[in-house]
Amino acid sequence: MYCTPHAVQYSYMAKNVMQLAILSTQRVVLLLWLLHAPAAADAALTTVAGCPSKCGDVDIPLPFGIGDHCAWESFDVVCNESFSPPRPHTGNIEIKEISVEAGEMRVYTPVADQCYNSSSTSAPGFGASLELTAPFLLAQSNEFTAIGCNTVAFLDGRNNGSYSTGCITTCGSVEAAAQNGEPCTGLGCCQVPSIPPNLTTLHISWNDQGFLNFTPIGTPCSYAFVAQKDWYNFSRQDFGPVGSKDFITNSTWDKSVPTVLNWAIRNNGSCSSITGLAPACVSANSNCVNTSNGVGYLCKCSPGYAGNPYATGADGCTNINECDLRRAEPAKYEKLYPCYSGSKCHDTEGDYKCKCRFWHRGDGKLDKGCRAIIPWTAVAAVATLLASAFLAALLLYIRRERKRRQRKGLFDKNGGNILRNVLNIKIYSEDELNKMTTNYSNMLGNGCFGGVYKGITDEKQEVAVKRFNPRDEERSRDDVVREITSQSSIQHDNLLRLVGCCLETDVPRLVLEFIPNGSLHTVLHGAGRNMHIPLLARLDIAVGSAEALAYMHSNIGHNSIVHGDVKSANILIGDNMEPKVSDFGASKLMSVAKYNKWSVFGDLNYIDPVYTSTGDFTDKSDVYSFGVVLLELITRRKAKYDGTSLRVQFDKHYKDDDMRRKMYDQDLLSDDAQPHCLECLDKMADIAVQCLRNNVDERPTMAEVLEDLKKLRESAKTHNTYPTRVDGEGKPDR
Numbered sequence: 001m002y003c004t005p006h007a008v009q010y011s012y013m014a015k016n017v018m019q020l021a022i023l024s025t026q027r028v029v030l031l032l033w034l035l036h037a038p039a040a041a042d043a044a045l046t047t048v049a050g051c052p053s054k055c056g057d058v059d060i061p062l063p064f065g066i067g068d069h070c071a072w073e074s075f076d077v078v079c080n081e082s083f084s085p086p087r088p089h090t091g092n093i094e095i096k097e098i099s100v101e102a103g104e105m106r107v108y109t110p111v112a113d114q115c116y117n118s119s120s121t122s123a124p125g126f127g128a129s130l131e132l133t134a135p136f137l138l139a140q141s142n143e144f145t146a147i148g149c150n151t152v153a154f155l156d157g158r159n160n161g162s163y164s165t166g167c168i169t170t171c172g173s174v175e176a177a178a179q180n181g182e183p184c185t186g187l188g189c190c191q192v193p194s195i196p197p198n199l200t201t202l203h204i205s206w207n208d209q210g211f212l213n214f215t216p217i218g219t220p221c222s223y224a225f226v227a228q229k230d231w232y233n234f235s236r237q238d239f240g241p242v243g244s245k246d247f248i249t250n251s252t253w254d255k256s257v258p259t260v261l262n263w264a265i266r267n268n269g270s271c272s273s274i275t276g277l278a279p280a281c282v283s284a285n286s287n288c289v290n291t292s293n294g295v296g297y298l299c300k301c302s303p304g305y306a307g308n309p310y311a312t313g314a315d316g317c318t319n320i321n322e323c324d325l326r327r328a329e330p331a332k333y334e335k336l337y338p339c340y341s342g343s344k345c346h347d348t349e350g351d352y353k354c355k356c357r358f359w360h361r362g363d364g365k366l367d368k369g370c371r372a373i374i375p376w377t378a379v380a381a382v383a384t385l386l387a388s389a390f391l392a393a394l395l396l397y398i399r400r401e402r403k404r405r406q407r408k409g410l411f412d413k414n415g416g417n418i419l420r421n422v423l424n425i426k427i428y429s430e431d432e433l434n435k436m437t438t439n440y441s442n443m444l445g446n447g448c449f450g451g452v453y454k455g456i457t458d459e460k461q462e463v464a465v466k467r468f469n470p471r472d473e474e475r476s477r478d479d480v481v482r483e484i485t486s487q488s489s490i491q492h493d494n495l496l497r498l499v500g501c502c503l504e505t506d507v508p509r510l511v512l513e514f515i516p517n518g519s520l521h522t523v524l525h526g527a528g529r530n531m532h533i534p535l536l537a538r539l540d541i542a543v544g545s546a547e548a549l550a551y552m553h554s555n556i557g558h559n560s561i562v563h564g565d566v567k568s569a570n571i572l573i574g575d576n577m578e579p580k581v582s583d584f585g586a587s588k589l590m591s592v593a594k595y596n597k598w599s600v601f602g603d604l605n606y607i608d609p610v611y612t613s614t615g616d617f618t619d620k621s622d623v624y625s626f627g628v629v630l631l632e633l634i635t636r637r638k639a640k641y642d643g644t645s646l647r648v649q650f651d652k653h654y655k656d657d658d659m660r661r662k663m664y665d666q667d668l669l670s671d672d673a674q675p676h677c678l679e680c681l682d683k684m685a686d687i688a689v690q691c692l693r694n695n696v697d698e699r700p701t702m703a704e705v706l707e708d709l710k711k712l713r714e715s716a717k718t719h720n721t722y723p724t725r726v727d728g729e730g731k732p733d734r
Helices: 012-025 322-328 377-413 430-436 477-489 520-525 535-553 590-595 609-614 619-635 646-653 657-663 674-691 702-718
Strands: 006-008 026-032 076-080 087-090 093-099 104-110 112-115 125-131 136-138 142-147 151-156 164-169 189-192 201-206 221-228 256-263 286-290 297-301 343-348 351-356 360-362 370-372 426-428 443-447 450-456 462-468 498-502 509-513 571-573 579-581
Touching (some): 104 125, 104 221, 112 201, 142 164, 151 189, 151 221, 164 189, 201 221, 322 343, 322 351, 430 450, 477 498, 535 571, 535 579, 535 619, 535 674, 609 619, 646 657, 674 702
Parallel strands (some): 026 125, 426 498
Antiparallel strands (some): 076 087, 104 256, 112 125, 125 201, 142 189, 142 221, 151 164, 151 201, 343 351, 360 370, 443 450
């Protein structure tokens, strides 16, 4: 039986007692990095000529320097030329990289190790200790990592004992450890990914006494280190005596890792919050910002300038020639420094201008910022007016003829000759739609796919006409025929029925049955929010909606369909509170949605997070959206209320019975059958949470959700001591 990974933290005093017992079997390699803290300097150092700017392949920028009078106090660097190429050091620490802009130094720090002999007893272990002084602190962009089986490693970060952390790894054998490349979660590898600021010490130690006292076969060694985040990738081969192939052998240790240190100006004045000036920011066109790690500040070049703010003259902050950069690398810099059409880039000190071309004025940095100056605008306007009067009659004739031909072409293109023979579909002309909707004057709603308008046919049937927004890409004739034919084949009592369509427009328009009571969203949260809706009525809505979605997902003529935009606003409520799932503008054949990275334009509060991260939309994505609708039914809260996600809040309180039940619609709990009502609500909550699982494979299918809801409804009916219907005044009918 294996233990789950644990993050361990102890008080400094308790841990010191443990470590005194451990040190008898450990050998600790102690490195004291003594970077002498300088007295407060009155002004920045003026370097002498001939100071080297590189050591080997590493740049050494001010305030760092090599040699006498080349570095600011506490920023000295030694270039060890016994290597080829030479390697820079500060103290005994080898430097990998120095960043002036970020205030960071990447260095190599030692790896603590502990190995076992053939009798599975621990050999003396190597710890690691590093003490930092100004201007250096351990950066928060590092993480603490331990590798091994049955390993406990500790990290101390401050000399006064105010910060101590650690982690545990367990595994019964190499095969029981995590797979290569998997995250370090405790099986052979553990991590503390978050390190606080103001850490001046890096002290790594082991606990091999009495907590985990056996060593799995094939895992002879354990290792622990602090390295920059995402540098280490776990491998089972790292258990060996050689360690990870990513470990670096440098001038001080045979095993080391890259670690990030933060540096700042900590002993040379302070940064003025009013002027943005500080003594160390000696370059013209520079300013200071307070560091986020410890006390001190960093110097930055002002906007429009680049260079070293700790240097003067040509080495300091100098003007960026944005125009030259645009010409040299247009793909990279034209978006960063835009000059729109009709303008030309001109460099200025600390900025640039986009001058409009001849006969234009304005600001070329703005899109359409250059406007034409045409003195003869009045003449052109008069000429246009006269020409329009002359051509009016001709244009009217041409327009009518073109409209007729266009309608005929669109009708044929949209598959009109084929759809004439499809059962249950009536083909309407564009003029008929204009008449039945009174030129689209009565809008029922508007969504991302278009607007919906109320209409009345010649047979006095109330209908809803859906007019789609034009798409960017041209829809092929086969796509139109397939979509309308597919939708017309979906016949279910809880699906909104397609009455007919119009094919004489760029995008076909659909004529749907009209549902007078609006959507479930309106009933729950809008005009009907004060209406009492009993639990059985809500169960009926849930069951009916689930039946519709399960039917869509089922193998209808070998073409299963996913909805793509399930939400309470797309579930319409009929006269007897029966639900009608609507808005098939997003629906798609399941095979097409799965294998062609289908783009969904639904409400983000309902969309499956797995789809947003992978682009894969499946029938389980509809299940997720339906789970949010179930939460709305039992809580009567919007999918996003008070700036908070309903799903997130419910998941937060789900396991706490009292907190979860406080989220239920308290109107339901006023019924006489409150105990059974609570039980039913709890079961509905269980079903919703199953639908909302992050792992797609753990979500039920809509058919399974439907079966669970039906069983729940039957159970509720057997305890029918509370209302089952809603009267016209929003009061329960008992």
